[in-house]
Amino acid sequence: MRLLHTSDWHLGRSFHRENLLDAQSSVLDHLVETIRTEAVDVVVVAGDLYDRALPPVDAVRLFDRTLARIHATGARAVLISGNHDSMARMSFATDLIDASGVHLRSSMDGVGTPVVLEDEHGPVAFYGIPYLEPEIARHHWGLSERGHPAAIGHAMDLVRADLAERPGTRSVVLSHAFVTGGEPSDSERDISVGGASHVPQAIFDGVDYAALGHLHGRQTLSPAVRYSGSPLAYSFSEEHQVKGYWIVDLDASGLSGAEFVRAPVPRPLARISGRIDDLLSGAEWERFTEHWLQITLTDPRRPSQPMDRLRERFPHTLMLDFDPEGGAPERRPVTAKVSGRDERAVVADFVEWARGAPVSEEERALVDTAVEEVRLQEGAR
Numbered sequence: 001m002r003l004l005h006t007s008d009w010h011l012g013r014s015f016h017r018e019n020l021l022d023a024q025s026s027v028l029d030h031l032v033e034t035i036r037t038e039a040v041d042v043v044v045v046a047g048d049l050y051d052r053a054l055p056p057v058d059a060v061r062l063f064d065r066t067l068a069r070i071h072a073t074g075a076r077a078v079l080i081s082g083n084h085d086s087m088a089r090m091s092f093a094t095d096l097i098d099a100s101g102v103h104l105r106s107s108m109d110g111v112g113t114p115v116v117l118e119d120e121h122g123p124v125a126f127y128g129i130p131y132l133e134p135e136i137a138r139h140h141w142g143l144s145e146r147g148h149p150a151a152i153g154h155a156m157d158l159v160r161a162d163l164a165e166r167p168g169t170r171s172v173v174l175s176h177a178f179v180t181g182g183e184p185s186d187s188e189r190d191i192s193v194g195g196a197s198h199v200p201q202a203i204f205d206g207v208d209y210a211a212l213g214h215l216h217g218r219q220t221l222s223p224a225v226r227y228s229g230s231p232l233a234y235s236f237s238e239e240h241q242v243k244g245y246w247i248v249d250l251d252a253s254g255l256s257g258a259e260f261v262r263a264p265v266p267r268p269l270a271r272i273s274g275r276i277d278d279l280l281s282g283a284e285w286e287r288f289t290e291h292w293l294q295i296t297l298t299d300p301r302r303p304s305q306p307m308d309r310l311r312e313r314f315p316h317t318l319m320l321d322f323d324p325e326g327g328a329p330e331r332r333p334v335t336a337k338v339s340g341r342d343e344r345a346v347v348a349d350f351v352e353w354a355r356g357a358p359v360s361e362e363e364r365a366l367v368d369t370a371v372e373e374v375r376l377q378e379g380a381r
Helices: 021-037 057-072 094-098 134-141 148-164 276-281 283-288 306-313 343-355 361-380
Strands: 002-006 042-046 076-080 102-105 115-119 122-129 170-176 209-213 219-222 225-227 244-251 254-262 269-274 292-297 317-322
Touching: 002 021, 002 209, 021 057, 021 244, 042 122, 042 170, 042 209, 057 076, 057 102, 076 122, 076 170, 094 102, 102 122, 122 148, 134 148, 148 170, 209 244, 269 276, 269 283, 276 292, 276 306, 306 317, 343 361
Parallel strands: 002 042, 042 076, 076 102, 122 170, 170 209, 209 225, 269 292, 292 317
Antiparallel strands: 002 244, 115 122, 219 225, 244 254
8 A cells, every 4th residue: 555644734824924825736736646646545644734723715725626636536535633723623524525535533532443444455544643732632531641642642542452453454643743853843833732742752653654744844753653744844944854745655564665755846945144235246146036035134234225125136035134243233222312302313313223324314304204294294183
């Protein structure tokens, strides 16, 4: 049996206010094509299907269209909800859609009850463990301990108990969790509320393959325990991550191999730094003109209108930081009295204090205009 392991689609997510729906659609096009070309039997999606509990309509349509296209390839699909998804909403009508070959597991009541699929070697049991909020799981199952290890540990006890009743059955677990040894990025939501957030890798012992979700970088914690990572980068900390999905093969005895398939990059991202004049004129920066960029300016003094100037060459600049060479200049404390002073002088002092350079004549003219407009508005009241 051949599996495609993916996770963390985060449909409906934006990237520093940039709408990612077209990029997500492009990556899912590639995913469906990979299912066809790699003759995938089962697609496993390990949570965070959406980016929030109430996803936008366009994201729901993309999800619906993608499931229909996966079904049209002849592959089955097993999916779980993640910490960004609504467990209750994602469990709606699951019994009905099971008949279509799409199996969405988003309820604690179903943990330990597998989706059983067959190949030429016999049955494979797929166990879905949706993201478990520790306190909710503790009350639901009457657990004495708090935290993610207790919740997922109990879930895996249910899995192993069921598997013990199925001698010779191969097994796959889908889980959305932070496993010890995994490397996080800046784009995962913190799940530390409710006790210990990390779970040990050994918690998944006893199954042939654990398809993990939550961390956005692909990772191999052991041959049988892997993160696929997100198919797109969702933070600049993922600049160097390779995105895609695992193709996992099961033979008669269990796991026989795994190979990573790279996903397309709709728009690369990068972090660059330097003085603004160098960034705007240097030939070495030309290759970044179509990237999403986080730019750090190192000029000794903060340049005027830096974002507008940078976007003339780098139209997809999303973040701008200032880290002057030699450290930030020491600023004198603002001790001058404001009361009774001319507004123009107050603004000029503030600009010089914040930027380390006096206002220009052009800026002074803008301040004069703004002050006069305010006075006229006050006089009309």
